[in-house]
Structure formats: structure tokens, C-alpha cells
Amino acid sequence: MNSPQIAPQNHPQAEATPVLSIRDVTRTYDTAAGGLTVLKGVNLDVMPGEIVGLIGPSGSGKSSLLHAAGLLERPTAGHILIDGEDVGALDEGARTRLRLSRIGFVYQFHHLLAEFDARDNVALPMRIAGYSQAEARRRAETALAALGLAERTTHQPGQLSGGERQRVALARALANRPRLLLADEPTGNLDPATSQAVFEALREMVRETGVAALIATHNMELAGHMDRVFALKDGHLEERPAGFLVAAHLTLGHGRSPDACRRKGGGVASRS
DSSP, X not given: OOOOOOOOTTSTTTTSOOSEEEEEEEEEEEETTEEEEEEEEEEEEEOTTOEEEEEOOTTSSHHHHHHHHTTSSOOSEEEEEETTEEOTTOOHHHHHHXXXXXXXXXXXXXXXXXXXXXXXXXXXXXXXXXXXXHHHHHHHHHHHHHTTOGGGXXXXXXXXXXXXXXXXXXXXXXXXXXXXXXXXXXXXXXXXXXHHHHHHHHHXXXXXXXOEEEEEOSOHHHHTTSSEEEEEETTEEEEOOHHHHHHHHHHTTTTOOHHHHHHTTSSOOOOO
């Protein structure tokens, strides 16, 4: 069994209660060839104001871990705790209410409604959660302004750039002031400069609001700017030091994988 991956003692939030705790989580899917286990006894804590990255190839289980953390799927075994509360036994209605009130989601595709302007796209989840139109729009405008979109609130998605649309999606995830932000390849469809700008906006919002963020990405450069990064390998989490991520970013595209670079002494820091 893996030991719990908790915040380092020198982390600024080390004494706080984790927003998200994943304990001994296993996820097995039924397939025609039998059971396929993508998560094997995974443990992870994400603290307030912390950005934790998940890396790994497609099919390694990143999305499965995010879905379990976001109460979109039930793990085969193990426990998910939000603010110290084990939410595994909640019925579907309670899980939905918790998602609406305490969890924000950002995906690779923004999923904005074309007929709504930016403000009403951001306000929609709050309207579903029971907020009045005036309050939902007020919060939406505040979130959009914080992400540099104060002048774009009445623009429809087709009138926005790719980076602006993704920032609207980020505002939608954060407008309800969630405790936990889950992002699956949030910059995957953006060019490098726009990707960096969106990530910087996300990081600033995390620092300002204290939301805990768990982000799955293939972007090694962005991962290198996160507080901690874990690779999913054979169903287990392995923490990656900063040196590994720098070397991965520099060597990808040159025919050598990060793991090969580490084995051959290609400047990758060994795990401590």
C-alpha cells in the first residue's frame, strides 16, 4: 500500500486541513477482456491555495482520478474526503449538491453555450444552484474582471479568442467560490503563449482565493510551475522533482523520454 502523499512540512499550508484527501483509492473498469485497474491504492492530499499537477500518458488514469475526486465516479475501493468529510457514502442528490457548492471543473474544451454571453455562461451554474439572477450575474462579473475580462462580459463565445474563452471557463469554475478546483488539460487547445497566460491567471486566482487545485496536464513546462507534481505510472502516484520536469520539457521531441533521460544521466534530478 502506498503511504499517504501529504503536504511537505515546510509547505505554507502544511498545518491546514487538506481540502481534498484521497485515501487508498482503486478504480477498476469492466472490459471485454476482464477487469482493467487504472488506479491502485492511490493516496493524495491537496491543501488550500496549492496547485498539484498530474502527469502521465493518455490512459494512465489521470481523468479517472479527477472524476473520483470530483464525485463524478465512485471508486471501486477507497475514500474521498472533502474538507475532512468522507463523502463516499453520500447519495447522488447529496453528491450533486456538494459538486455545485464546493467543486469547480475546467476542461480542455470550454463547453461554453454559444447563445449566452460570457457573463451568463459564468452565471449559469450558480442559477442552477439556486442563486438569483442578480446575484449570479454579480458574482460572474466579479470573476470575469479578476481574470481581465471586465470589458468582455457581454460578448458571446464566438466573439472571444481561444484564450479568452478558456478564461471564461475558468471564471465559471471559480465564480461560486469553490473549495476545490479540478482541471483536465485546461490549456491543451491553446498555443504556448496563451497557455502560459491562462495558467498565470489560474495561479493568481488560486493564491487569492485559497482554492485547492488538482490539474491534469501533458504540458511539462506548466507542470514545472506547480507546487507539486505527481506522475501516474502503473496505477500509482510518483512525485516528480522540479529537475525531472525541466529535463522532460527540454528533451521531449528529441526522441528521448523523460524516464530514458533520467536513466542515462541526462541532467534529471533523482528522486529524493
